[in-house]
Amino acid sequence: MSTHVYLLTGYLGSGKTTLLHNLLGSLREQDGEVVVLMNEMGEEDIDGEQLQGFGFPVKKMLDGCICCSIRGELTEGLKEILASLKPDKILIETTGVADPIDVIDGLTHPELYDRLDLKGTISVIDASRFLDLNSRFQSTGSLVKTIRNQVRYADLLLVNKTDLTTPDVLQKVQAKLRELNPHAPLYETIRSEVDLNLLLSVKRITPPEREEQPQTVSVQKSIGRLSPMDKIKQSLGIKTSQPSLYNSIETFAYPFTAPVDGEKFEDFLYDLPKNVYRAKGYVLFHGKKELISFQHTDNQVLMFPFENFGPKMVAVFIGEGMDQEKIKQDLEKCYVE
Numbered sequence: 001m002s003t004h005v006y007l008l009t010g011y012l013g014s015g016k017t018t019l020l021h022n023l024l025g026s027l028r029e030q031d032g033e034v035v036v037l038m039n040e041m042g043e044e045d046i047d048g049e050q051l052q053g054f055g056f057p058v059k060k061m062l063d064g065c066i067c068c069s070i071r072g073e074l075t076e077g078l079k080e081i082l083a084s085l086k087p088d089k090i091l092i093e094t095t096g097v098a099d100p101i102d103v104i105d106g107l108t109h110p111e112l113y114d115r116l117d118l119k120g121t122i123s124v125i126d127a128s129r130f131l132d133l134n135s136r137f138q139s140t141g142s143l144v145k146t147i148r149n150q151v152r153y154a155d156l157l158l159v160n161k162t163d164l165t166t167p168d169v170l171q172k173v174q175a176k177l178r179e180l181n182p183h184a185p186l187y188e189t190i191r192s193e194v195d196l197n198l199l200l201s202v203k204r205i206t207p208p209e210r211e212e213q214p215q216t217v218s219v220q221k222s223i224g225r226l227s228p229m230d231k232i233k234q235s236l237g238i239k240t241s242q243p244s245l246y247n248s249i250e251t252f253a254y255p256f257t258a259p260v261d262g263e264k265f266e267d268f269l270y271d272l273p274k275n276v277y278r279a280k281g282y283v284l285f286h287g288k289k290e291l292i293s294f295q296h297t298d299n300q301v302l303m304f305p306f307e308n309f310g311p312k313m314v315a316v317f318i319g320e321g322m323d324q325e326k327i328k329q330d331l332e333k334c335y336v337e
């Protein structure tokens with residue numbers, strides 16, 4: 001029997017890890033082996049630390065983006081998981097800037113094709129930022145395709161963070177999502193809370209249901225038949241040699257050398273330039289004992305005490321064209337003199 005695979009996608013900070021938390025919490029009460037495969041951009045793993053403790057193996061790929069190591073790490077990782085753990089389900093959380101098509105490429109590697117059954121792609125959308133990201137990236141052209149593909153190729157859409165938006169904006173978000181993907185079931189959520197059974201019964205949307213894509217499919221005429229990977233691409237209506245848009249995204253990690261002033265650090269996060277899409281990590285505030293886990297997306301800063309076993313004090317930044325030196329200098333001003 002093949003292993004069921006669920007792909008969790010969505011832009012940076014949309015709520016994928018929160019969804020994994022919820023899913024693992026519910027799956028713990030059911031039978032069957034579950035393995036989580038996640039990748040974290042940058043050198044440090046922040047989300048993985050927070051997923052420990054559910055009793056399921058969490059396999060991490062830290063070395064860059066899932067889509068760039070598709071024939072290497074993802075394939076090798078999956079092969080290893082299948083051989084050693086023989087799970088019933090694999091949940092894959094992709095980095096927020098992965099194009100689901102690239103990941104589907106990896107899953108359709110010839111050696112894995114028969115052993116994995118991709119049940120569907122679940123896309124988490126940050127309702128409070130979707131319209132802004134869509135128009136902002138449209139003007140730069142850099143990530144808009146990835147963001148749209150995360151919607152377009154989803155088999156189920158979770159419109160998350162509805163608590164941070166108004167009914168009016170929500171309606172516009174839904175209209176835009178429906179334009180991109182008229183068929184996927186769509187659920188509004190807060191903190192990615194949704195009935196587990198709805199997620200697990202996700203079904204791949206088959207080609208006739210998909211909107212016609214403007215791109216033409218380049219069939220391998222010389223061979224006369226399509227490889228499994230190209231079949232998937234064809235079914236998705238895309239070219240077989242689509243370049244990844246990932247290249248323009250960069251990450252860096254900054255290890256803290258001492259505790260910081262809490263207020264200065266909060267200001268630092270709020271003042272981060274717009275081209276820093278995400279910052280997250282663990283930090284110690286001067287005079288306090290407990291570690292603080294922080295999360296930053298462009299309109300939100302969240303901090304909470306973190307009592308798990310001791311992760312390193314580190315900040316990870318994800319963005320485009322970031323002035324790393326300036327960010328590090330600003331961060332160092334947060335140390336207590």
Ligand SMILES: Nc1nc2c(ncn2[C@@H]2O[C@H](COP(=O)(O)OP(=O)(O)OP(=O)(O)O)[C@@H](O)[C@H]2O)c(=O)[nH]1
Pocket residue numbers: 010011012013014015016017018019047095096160161162163164189190191192278295302
């Ligand atoms: N207000 C609010 N916050 C949320 C909601 N869902 C998630 N969050 C918070 O948003 C932040 C980002 O959520 P994550 O689940 O880490 O998002 P992600 O998509 O895994 O982020 P990346 O790993 O960077 O791609 C966290 O601090 C969450 O607690 C929501 O519905 N409402």
